[in-house]
Amino acid sequence: MTSPILSVTDLKVSFPSEAGRVDAVRGVSFDLLPGRTLGIVGESGSGKSVTSLAVMGLLADSARVSGSVRFSGKELIGLSDTEMTAHRGNDIAMVFQDPLSSLTPVYSVGDQIIEALRVKNPHMSEPDAQARAIELLDLVGIPNPARRVKSFPHEFSGGMRQRVVIAIAIANNPRIIIADEPTTALDVTIQAQILDLLKVAQRETHAAVILITHDMGVIAGSADDVVVMYAGKVVEHAPVHEIFSNPRMPYTIGLLGAIPKVHRNDKQPLVPISGNPPILIDLPAGCPFAPRCPIAVDKCRQLEPPLDAIALIDTTPSEPEDPQLSGDLHQVACWRAEQIHGSTLDGEPVFPVPAPPTSATREKPREERSTTLSVEHLVKTFPLVKGAVLKRRIGSVYAVNDVSFDIKTGETLSIVGESGCGKTTTLLEIMGFGADVEGTITLDGVPLKELDARGRRTQRKNIQMVFQDPMGALDPRFTVYEIIAEPLHSLDYPTKRIDGRVRELMDLVGLDPAHMDRFPGAFSGGQRQRIGIARALATEPKVLALDEPVSALDVSIQAGVINLLDHLQAELDLSYLFVAHDLSVVRHISDRVAVMYLGKIVEIGAVDDIFDNPQHPYTEALLSAIPLPDPTVERRRNRIVLSGDMPSPTDNEPGCRFASRCPLFKTLPESDRMRCLHETPPLHGKDGTDHRNACHFR
């Protein structure tokens, strides 16, 4: 048994706040062994980032830290900033969440790497440091490193900047790399690249890695051991296979149950965890999860369970070639852990699965339903201008380029794709009723472009929108009543009936109508999103446009909102136009999926056809990049990693937009390549199906 490189014992961190002392971390212990990857999962506010910052000694001065953090046996807590500086960078390095803000904007990336090198090696000469910086950039996969070393951060994309941050982190061969949500801000395709890169970096430096994330799929693919945190404490700690096959703490079970499964087709509702995480000020006695736990008993409410070792059931090693890397310890903080086996208690699932909603419309085949929204040949361009005073148009950005689709009653169409592909623009142009675009938008049989002002107002009732950020989309000075009643007032709903309608809507989205005089600030994120949905439903629309409605929510809350959307659709026969980057949510909620790349739909079809039988090379790559919350499957998968970033959509020459990154293109003979480059592939499909793709060779 090797000795741990990092040993955290009973770490406690608290911050002063106006409401009282916030106990952000309440006694965390774990050991990190050399060469291993420890995943820390938990929802926002669970204390995972605070723990990592405490290890680095980078917490704000107001934080009170107690307990022990030992690096190779040396105590780090209590060291001064100067003493701690000796460890940062070469012993423990860190990769932060947001690559856009974690590089200094006014220095070139080369200078920032060189600074990291020379602060630890003062005798390194300038040319040596420069050469090493280029070598590091090459290692992390920056093309043209010798030239790019002089570039500034704003000249790189988000994924490229995260590579630079990783280059800085590994510059001095650290023994430990802490990666705090390193891929949360990135697209799935880029996420796959960065996770691979972290593994490369780990191999190069033989470092131990602490990987902090909220994404169970990332954990399944990368971690050897997993720590689950809740309310500032470790509630379960086990090897990765054990966590996924035999979770013992109800919170872990709930977290796993709340994730939509992208690789399986089950239309079962998700299992949400009711309630919200506790506020970490003056926590009451007992298990902090007890109020949300379906199997809590009296003891749970009286006494907080300690983290105790329990027998390991699944001993599959995380790295079959190197079984040493797997842990052999399962610790859990639950009074009833011994009774829980395979996510069940006495043969019953710990979290009861809700019944799936049914409706007559859903039984009907697609062809027999009426079309509620159809979009034909939608083109939206933004001018590319030059000049300070006299702005000349020198070209166009094709944000949406000839997009067509239709949505039937009671159906969900999802648009997926990387950021910048035009999915949100499509949504916004439809919401704008196509005032300044080419193409036709037909809502409920009415072509929108020809409408006068009055007609537009009437049609506005039929399509409503739910926004991504539930905080930003609600006016903080309006009560919930005012927010929901506002569309009713503006669309001349009879004043007498508004009161009753607001109550009805709040009830419909699962909010207590008694709370209608409260302000949005008094609600949690999930509840706010429900308010947003209630407001959108006020006018009895036929179509809801949902722009990333759950991406700002924690997994356990997200499941509840997804179930609500599903339930509302069945009850009200709504059509959803859904935009999301989380493909597992898309698979769960959609009937049909459209994959967009650079303003064009490259593949469209029924959700199972797309996910189980993707045709277009881009769809294949996109789907293979999704991390699956199943370590067995995840570790055996072959990823199609796309090289490079999405090019900018400025030219409208004929040819396939995806050719520059296409894995299929690289294998084609020269004559076929010319076809890709000079002929725009139309959307086509095999006879008799509506599964169509835009690739010449599929």
Add this chain to the structure above:
Amino acid sequence: MIKYLLRKALGWLAMIVLATNLTYFLANLFLDPKANYIDRRPPVPDAQLNQMLHPYNLDPTVPLLHRWWTWLTDIVLHWNWGYSPVGQSVNDQVGFRVWNSAQLMLGATILACVLGIAIGVYTASRQYRLGDRIWQAISIIAMNTHIVVAAMVVVLGAIAFNNAVGHRIFYVTGSSSIGVTGFFNVLVDKAQHLILPTICLTFISYANYHFTQRSLLLDNINADYVRTARAKGLTKARAIRHHALRTSVIPVTTQVAFAIPGIFTGAVITESIFGWQGMGNYFYVTIAKNDIHGVVATAAFAALMTAVGAVLADILVVIIDPRVRVN
């Protein structure tokens, strides 16, 4: 870059020409050189006054447009900005007053910038601690002190000091003593005259830089990239100096760039109190004496200096902020 600056400079030039001509007409509407002689007893006959003002292109019997044309062609062809009602050349006046103002303002401006930025950095890194609070109190007082008050206190203090030592160490009026020769002697004499107004001007103007720099640095001190720098192994102090300060100094630079031309346009009240014959004083005197050409020249000069400040700010920002590219 050069093309961009040329284009900007041309725009400014057009603006200056327009503003100056507009001022010429306004000044002619509001200022009447004949009013200088209204209290004369016995009264000077009107015809004689017109006769007196005629050689200086100020004769009201000549049509305004005609006078304007003469004024404009003199400037364009001979670089002659005209004469005061008593025949002083505006060119001569501005020529020596600009340097007087520069002597007075240069030291004070540099001191105010350096002091203000230094205090800003010091207090930002000690937010809400004693040092921050004390400097905040001092700066609020300094910012709200009127120059007249500050000057009075300083002058009274200096006189008391001079009396106490029995020798005139500080001069409270004028920019130099008459009859001093020799490089070293002139230098000491200049310093004796400069020190009091410099103290006053620095005192009332540094606080602005202090507060701006403090809040800008505080915005950046907790930025993610400062944390990245610390994670690399830089000490907190060095991470702040290298990373937070470097980004937060960009907006302050613009402010400094605009302050530089102010050196030459002078300080109206300070120059009057300390008896300096600078541009600020000139501005006041020309208006009081109905000196139309002097007023217009002062306005044109101020416009030019504003333009210089703006172009300077553009250049500086491009130099220190790689994100800004003018194309």
